[in-house]
Amino acid sequence: MMSNKKYCNSWGDGPRVTPLVEGNLVYTISAHAKLYACDAKTGAVKWQYDLAKELNDAIPDLGYSNSPIIDSELLLVAGLGGANRSLLAFDKMTGRRVWSSHQDHPGYSSPIIISAHGFRQAVFFTGTKIAAVSPTDGKVLWTFPWRTDSFENVATPVFISNDKLFFSSAHPKEAGSAVLQIKAANGKVYAETVWKNNLMQHHFASSVFYKGFLYGTDRAILKCVEAGTGKLYLRNEAEMICLDLSAANYHP
Numbered sequence: 001m002m003s004n005k006k007y008c009n010s011w012g013d014g015p016r017v018t019p020l021v022e023g024n025l026v027y028t029i030s031a032h033a034k035l036y037a038c039d040a041k042t043g044a045v046k047w048q049y050d051l052a053k054e055l056n057d058a059i060p061d062l063g064y065s066n067s068p069i070i071d072s073e074l075l076l077v078a079g080l081g082g083a084n085r086s087l088l089a090f091d092k093m094t095g096r097r098v099w100s101s102h103q104d105h106p107g108y109s110s111p112i113i114i115s116a117h118g119f120r121q122a123v124f125f126t127g128t129k130i131a132a133v134s135p136t137d138g139k140v141l142w143t144f145p146w147r148t149d150s151f152e153n154v155a156t157p158v159f160i161s162n163d164k165l166f167f168s169s170a171h172p173k174e175a176g177s178a179v180l181q182i183k184a185a186n187g188k189v190y191a192e193t194v195w196k197n198n199l200m201q202h203h204f205a206s207s208v209f210y211k212g213f214l215y216g217t218d219r220a221i222l223k224c225v226e227a228g229t230g231k232l233y234l235r236n237e238a239e240m241i242c243l244d245l246s247a248a249n250y251h252p
Contacts, residue, residue, distance in 0.1 A: 005032065007030065007031035007032055007063055009031070009062060009063055011062055014031065015028070015030055015031050016031050016062075016063050016064065016065035016108075017029045017030070017031075017064065017065060017066065017067045017068075018067040018110075019067075020067065020068050020069065020070065020075075021040060022070055022092070023040075024039060024040050024041070025037050025038065025039065025040060025046060025092070025093075026038045026039075026040050027068050027070075027075055027092070028068075029051075029064055029066070029067075029068060029077065030064065031059075031063035031064050031065070032052070032059060032063075032064065033050070033051040033052045033059050033064040033080060034048060034049070034050050034051070034052075035048060035049040035050075035051060035068070035077060035090070035095075036048045037075075037092070037095060046095075047094060047095030048095070049090065049095055049097070051064070051077075051079065051080055051088075052080060055079060055080055055082050055085050056082070057079070057080030057081055057082045057085070058080060058081075059080065060080070060106050060107075060108065060151070061150065062108060062152075064080075064106075065108040065109075065154070066078035066106070066107075066108065066109060066110050066111070067110040068110075069110070069111050069112065069113060069122075070092055071113050071120075071122065071135040072135070072136075073091060073092055073093070074089045074090065074091065074092060074098055074135065074136075075089065075090045075091075075092040076088070076089050076111055076113075076122050076135060077089070077090065078106060078107070078109075078110075078111060078124055078126070079100065079106065080106050081103070081104060081105045081106045081127070082103070083103045084100055084101060084102070084103060085100040085101075085103075086100075086101070086102040086103050086104045086106065086124075086126060086131075087100065087101045087102045087111075087122075087124055087126075087131065087133055087138060088100050088101075089135070089138060099137055099138040100138060101133055101138030101139070101140060102124075102126070102131055102133065102138070102140055104126040104127055104128055104129060104131065105126065105127030105128060105151045106126060106127055106151065107124075107125050107126045107127045107128075107151055107152070107153035107154065108151075108152065108153065108154040109124070109125035109126075109153050109154055109155060109156050109157070110156045111123060111124045111125075111156075112156060112157060112159060113135060114132075114159045114165070114182075116162060116163040116182040116184075116189070117163060117182065117183065117184035117189060118184065119134075119141060119182075119184060119189045120134070120135060121133065121134070121135070121141055121182075121189070122134070122135040123157055123159075123165065125146075125153045125155075125156070125157055125167055126153065127148075127151030127153060128145060128146065128147045128148075128151065129143045129144055129145045129146050129147075130143065130144040130146060130157065130165070130167060130180070130191070131143045132182075132189070132191070141188075141189050142182075142189055142190045142191050144180060144191050146167070146169070146175070146178075148169045148170075148171050148172065148175050149171035149172050150171065152169060152170070152171050153167075153169045154169065154202065154203065154204050155167070155168055155169065155202035155203075155204060155205060155206040155207070155216075156206040157206075158206060158207050158208075158209050158214065160179070160209055160227055163181055163182045163183070164179055164180065164181050164182070164194065164227070165179065165180045165182065165191070166178070166179045166207060166209070166214055166227065167180075168200050168201060168202040168207065168216070169201065169202060170201040170202060170203045170219060173198060173201065174198055175198065175201065176196065176197050176198030176199060176200060176201050177196070177197065177198070177199070177200040177201065177202070177225075177230075178193060178194075178195065178196040178197075178230075179193075179194040179195055179196075179227060179228075179230065180192065180193060180194060181193075181194050194228075194230075195229060195230035196230070197230045199218065199223070199225060199230065199231075199232050200214065200216055200218045200223055200225050201218050201219055202216060202217065202218075203217070203219060205217055207225075209227060212226065212227055212228065213225065213226055213227060213233060214226075214227050
């Protein structure tokens with residue numbers, strides 16, 4: 001049975017997660033960090049898992065906000081930060097926990113699945129870093145530090161084919177955004193910075209990548225950033241003068 005306890009928070013009440021539908025099942029997680037697999041037609045609970053209770057970990061300050069993803073037979077879920085259980089995978093049909101991995105304070109971003117240089121990776125934006133793991137067993141492939149105030153890494157990273165990753169957060173203002181290039185050598189995979197600046201600072205919504213550009217909201221301003229360089233793209237010189245947003249004199 002699903003809990004009818006309402007989540008209340010000064011930053012907004014209710015659930016934060018986008019439900020995931022596959023076949024006859026709907027997967028979702030409440031703001032109280034209770035994971036459910038429900039029949040899509042009737043709503044009947046097929047299985048459930050209380051992350052806070054089962055893992056003996058605390059719910060994030062702003063409520064659990066990380067949507068789940070599916071890779072093959074596994075449901076991948078961000079954990080609550082405990083040792084070797086910050087990232088989790090469940091059998092999507094039975095709810096059996098298949099693996100747990102990593103240790104970091106939870107963020108609020110949803111994971112994505114990518115493939116680069118022959119390595120299939122589940123990428124999580126946790127409270128203090130980007131963490132890429134093998135979806136099949138949770139083995140950590142690489143990490144990249146990205147500490148923000150109150151662990152507020154919220155927007156979902158964007159994969160730029162065929163080996164780059166964009167991510168962004170808003171706190172502190174110096175954080176901004178970055179593009180990493182994923183590389184491989186000697187059977188291992190790692191990531192290096194392509195560019196980093198504070199011209200795009202995401203609160204919640206993720207950017208959209210289209211034809212070499214990233215479109216997204218910098219706090220309350222809609223912007224377009226060139227994905228390869230991090231430069232702000234403006235339609236004409238008059239707009240640059242009006243907005244005064246060139247990289248040299250932008251002071252948020």
